Amino acid sequence: MAEDVFKALADPTRRRILDELVERDGQTLFEICTRLVTKHGLGLSRQAISQHLAVLESAGLVLSRRQGRYKFHDLDTEPLERIVTRWLRPDAPENTP
């Protein structure tokens, strides 16, 4: 649903997570946690990030693959393009650069 995509993008922390995943795919939960702390100074618990990842996953923006005791997360940008074309007028001057 587009609803889930918009709600997922509404939170700044979730957008940071997408930033991390677009930089490097296949990160685990702990990797994302430490990156958010060190690079962005966010002091969040592991569960907070886990819940954010669940939201992103149910929105289709993040795909996860389990492997042993690790769970790797990958970015899927496919839902992004569809939701924005909703309001782009086909023949508006700013949309035909």
Place this chain on the structure above:
Amino acid sequence: MAEDVFKALADPTRRRILDELVERDGQTLFEICTRLVTKHGLGLSRQAISQHLAVLESAGLVLSRRQGRYKFHDLDTEPLERIVTRWLRPDAPENTP
């Protein structure tokens, strides 16, 4: 700010408003109210829509021009394109159709 754009898009009613404005620019508050009620069956007060329009306006998605006692609202899709390109990998296969 991109923050305001994402928060503005998070609400379903505000997205409906954008739907109405992309269909016809220059609508007043009351026009939008009646359209949301008749076409989408939303039973919202005038103030609710007014506050939504304020959010959209502060996000730069809606421009307003006052004329007498009327206030016309226009859609501006410019902020939309910038926020999505944030996570689109330049050379990913799904982004080069």
Place this chain on the structure above:
DNA sequence: TTGATAGGCAAGTCGCTACTTGCCTATGGT
């Protein structure tokens, strides 16, 4: 000038959501 229309301001309520805390499961190393 009076009344009706179009809109704004401010306070208050209510539900959702982000976050925490505590405990539990499972996999891997030694």
Place this chain on the structure above:
DNA sequence: ACCATAGGCAAGTAGCGACTTGCCTATCAA
């Protein structure tokens, strides 16, 4: 077998956001 690591589940809390209600201002028509 043991312990550490990677992650999950569930309940509880706090703050934000959507919506309402009531009242106020401004413009136009009669």
